[in-house]
Amino acid sequence: MAIRVFVPRDATACALGADAVAKLIREGAAGRGLDVEVIRNGSRGAFWLEPMVEVETDSGRLAFGPVGAADVPGLFEAGFPGEAQHPLALGLVDGISWLARQQRLTFVRAGLIDPVSLEDYQSLRGYVGLARALEMAPQAIVDEVKESGLRGRGGAAFPTGIKWQTVLDTVADQKYIVCNADEGDSGTFADRLLMEADPYQMIEGMTIAGLAVGATEGYIYLRSEYPHCRKVLSEALSRAEQAGFLGTGICGSNRDFSIDLRIGAGAYICGEETSLLDSLEGKRGLIRFKPPLPAIKGLMGLPTVVNNVLSLGAISTILAEGAAHYRDFGTGRSRGTLTVQLAGNIKRGGLVELPFGATLRELVEDYGGGTASGRPVRAIQVGGPLGTYLPQSQWDVALDYEALAEIGGMLGHGGIVVFDDSVDLAQQARFAMEFCAVESCGKCTPCRIGSVRGVEVIDRIVANEERAFNLEVLDDLCDTMVEGSLCAMGGLTPYPVRSAIKHFPEDFNR
Amino acid sequence: MSSSAVALKEIVESVIESHQGKIGALLPVLHSIQDKLGHIPPESISMMAAAMSLSRAEIHGVMSFYHDFRGEPAGENILHLCRAEACQAMGSRELEHHAKERLGIDYGETTPDGLFTLEPVYCLGNCSCSPSLRVNDELHARVTAEKFDDLIAQMEARD
Ligand SMILES: Cc1cc2nc3c(=O)[nH]c(=O)nc-3n(C[C@H](O)[C@H](O)[C@H](O)COP(=O)(O)O)c2cc1C
Numbered sequence: 001m002a003i004r005v006f007v008p009r010d011a012t013a014c015a016l017g018a019d020a021v022a023k024l025i026r027e028g029a030a031g032r033g034l035d036v037e038v039i040r041n042g043s044r045g046a047f048w049l050e051p052m053v054e055v056e057t058d059s060g061r062l063a064f065g066p067v068g069a070a071d072v073p074g075l076f077e078a079g080f081p082g083e084a085q086h087p088l089a090l091g092l093v094d095g096i097s098w099l100a101r102q103q104r105l106t107f108v109r110a111g112l113i114d115p116v117s118l119e120d121y122q123s124l125r126g127y128v129g130l131a132r133a134l135e136m137a138p139q140a141i142v143d144e145v146k147e148s149g150l151r152g153r154g155g156a157a158f159p160t161g162i163k164w165q166t167v168l169d170t171v172a173d174q175k176y177i178v179c180n181a182d183e184g185d186s187g188t189f190a191d192r193l194l195m196e197a198d199p200y201q202m203i204e205g206m207t208i209a210g211l212a213v214g215a216t217e218g219y220i221y222l223r224s225e226y227p228h229c230r231k232v233l234s235e236a237l238s239r240a241e242q243a244g245f246l247g248t249g250i251c252g253s254n255r256d257f258s259i260d261l262r263i264g265a266g267a268y269i270c271g272e273e274t275s276l277l278d279s280l281e282g283k284r285g286l287i288r289f290k291p292p293l294p295a296i297k298g299l300m301g302l303p304t305v306v307n308n309v310l311s312l313g314a315i316s317t318i319l320a321e322g323a324a325h326y327r328d329f330g331t332g333r334s335r336g337t338l339t340v341q342l343a344g345n346i347k348r349g350g351l352v353e354l355p356f357g358a359t360l361r362e363l364v365e366d367y368g369g370g371t372a373s374g375r376p377v378r379a380i381q382v383g384g385p386l387g388t389y390l391p392q393s394q395w396d397v398a399l400d401y402e403a404l405a406e407i408g409g410m411l412g413h414g415g416i417v418v419f420d421d422s423v424d425l426a427q428q429a430r431f432a433m434e435f436c437a438v439e440s441c442g443k444c445t446p447c448r449i450g451s452v453r454g455v456e457v458i459d460r461i462v463a464n465e466e467r468a469f470n471l472e473v474l475d476d477l478c479d480t481m482v483e484g485s486l487c488a489m490g491g492l493t494p495y496p497v498r499s500a501i502k503h504f505p506e507d508f509n510r
Numbered sequence: 511m512s513s514s515a516v517a518l519k520e521i522v523e524s525v526i527e528s529h530q531g532k533i534g535a536l537l538p539v540l541h542s543i544q545d546k547l548g549h550i551p552p553e554s555i556s557m558m559a560a561a562m563s564l565s566r567a568e569i570h571g572v573m574s575f576y577h578d579f580r581g582e583p584a585g586e587n588i589l590h591l592c593r594a595e596a597c598q599a600m601g602s603r604e605l606e607h608h609a610k611e612r613l614g615i616d617y618g619e620t621t622p623d624g625l626f627t628l629e630p631v632y633c634l635g636n637c638s639c640s641p642s643l644r645v646n647d648e649l650h651a652r653v654t655a656e657k658f659d660d661l662i663a664q665m666e667a668r669d
């Protein structure tokens with residue numbers, strides 16, 4: 001029987017040379033007359049070890065990493081794919097403590113399977129949730145989601161079950177399910193990883209959502225910056241359709257559900273749900289006034305569920321394993337697991353999934369291993385481009401929605417971006433304003449014009465032109481943006497700016 | 511109509527046809543035209559307007575709202591350099607400076623030999639292995655100035 005060797009097809013793994021590694025392993029094996037089957041799996045999210053090559057053995061999978069193209073001949077010489085004595089040999093994957101200490105719920109299949117293989121997915125409890133949902137009344141499905149305590153993973157942490165109840169209760173001829181795969185926050189890649197490693201989980205979740213609220217059409221709005229992901233998703237969607245998991249009469253039932261994959265066009269603001277809906281309608285992605293909520297008047301004015309990729313992924317687990325299984329992972333009002341992304345200047349970056357409750361310091365130090373540069377950590381931005389910069393005194397904060405909110409921060413989509421002591425927080429504050437100016441939808445003046453003014457004022461502060469006066473101007477400007485903006489783009493941009501000034505004043509005073 | 515205008519009309523019409531009946535077909539149509547032609551030719555706008563019952567101003571408005579759509583041809587290779595925070599933490603500001611100098615162009619510009627267009631991008635989802643660069647549909651991680659120069663040299667040699 002062929003020896004099974006796994007080389008991830010994930011975008012980051014490929015960016016680090018995984019395609020070349022896969023090719024060289026195939027060629028090397030053929031040249032040596034070895035019977036090797038190379039499978040392109042998803043990544044487990046241990047990006048610091050990518051490209052991580054795995055070999056299936058009777059006692060588990062053996063890992064090698066990070067494997068560059070130049071390492072492949074040496075690996076074969078050392079006995080690969082057999083038990084090789086090689087500096088890149090990591091032993092059994094299950095023994096890698098960075099992975100072993102995590103508790104994978106959403107990412108349980110990531111890296112284990114060929115992402116587009118339905119057989120692989122189903123062998124690990126895939127489509128069990130849908131089978132169950134097909135036997136349930138819509139209200140029972142919504143109740144199960146409510147009981148799980150699932151809160152949206154896109155950033156706002158709104159209870160998913162309550163949103164679905166509204167859509168279920170709103171009478172209409174047509175309703176829609178929209179998967180928000182716009183993942184615009186810098187420092188985040190959890191949605192991408194899930195879609196590239198285990199796409200059926202989210203596809204199944206969308207289908208269950210359709211059954212729950214009575215929608216027969218779904219849309220995935222994927223950002224154009226993710227071409228690898230697009231390939232995996234299109235392949236997965238067409239296979240699911242061929243196998244009868246999507247389309248008319250899903251799984252032999254009398255229920256229909258289809259999914260259309262749509263590609264964004266490079267606009268951060270289209271991650272906000274109402275802007276996303278306008279974009280799906282073929283318009284400029286302007287923010288809509290709320291109310292009405294998308295749950296009542298969404299796509300084409302009809303009731304629409306808009307959920308993040310991870311929220312929809314969690315749905316398949318909740319339906320397969322039951323609400324209690326999911327709920328029991330959490331603490332307080334933060335249920336399920338915490339997924340964070342360790343990014344920026346970090347030694348061991350990647351995706352970490354844990355029960356809620358770990359502190360920022362534990363993540364950055366224990367998992368992250370400190371900075372990649374080896375210099376001291378100075379600032380950490382949590383929660384994307386609209387999240388605050390946290391100084392050392394705040395690193396003991398627990399990573400959950402409420403604890404972060406208490407110190408004026410936010411968990412958002414769970415991005416953790418680490419900076420070493422070479423960072424200039426005045427430049428980071430300036431960038432926050434610049435980003436807002438570039439990505440504002442333009443609807444409100446404080447956001448559209450205020451951000452441009454913000455950049456100018458920070459430049460004056462840095463150049464020491466009437467510094468005290470301009471710091472006051474900046475403060476007023478931040479107030480105006482917070483108070484006068486329709487959405488979080490303009491409303492939260494002052495947060496990173498103010499945290500930089502408050503905690504790192506010396507950077508504005510050189 | 512000139513023969514090139516006839517050819518363009520055929521492309522535009524077949525693209526619109528392939529997205530017939532879709533909700534919000536304009537974005538998929540614009541993407542398809544740009545995928546086929548590398549940009550959205552100005553002449554195609556009135557063709558779309560006529561075929562999709564939209565005004566030209568509406569189509570212009572949509573095109574200009576999104577960073578991806580271009581009204582003019584780009585270079586042979588499009589380089590998207592990530593400007594966002596995780597990449598900044600790993601030296602993307604210096605890389606950006608280097609890239610502009612090496613190519614002799616600013617963002618949104620194309621090198622005189624038509625080989626490269628440089629564009630900013632805000633996150634490529636590769637934030638654990640920054641700085642990130644997208645070359646057409648290929649992603650590159652931990653990009654240093656040397657790695658950047660090597661990539662450019664390879665593409666120049668291929669030309
Ligand atoms: C400026 C802005 C950008 C956003 N970007 C995203 C995004 O990229 N992905 C996402 O899932 N939610 C994003 N959101 C949140 C969405 O508006 C919405 O709350 C979410 O899609 C709802 O899904 P959930 O309840 O499953 O989290 C953004 C919100 C704002 C204000």
Ligand code: SF4
Pocket residue numbers: 269287439440441442443444445447448485486487488489490491
């Ligand atoms: S705050 Fe900015 S992005 Fe949000 S609606 Fe106003 S102008 Fe648009």
Ligand code: FES
Pocket residue numbers: 186187188592593594595596597598632633634635636637640641642
């Ligand atoms: S911030 Fe550059 S890839 Fe995410």
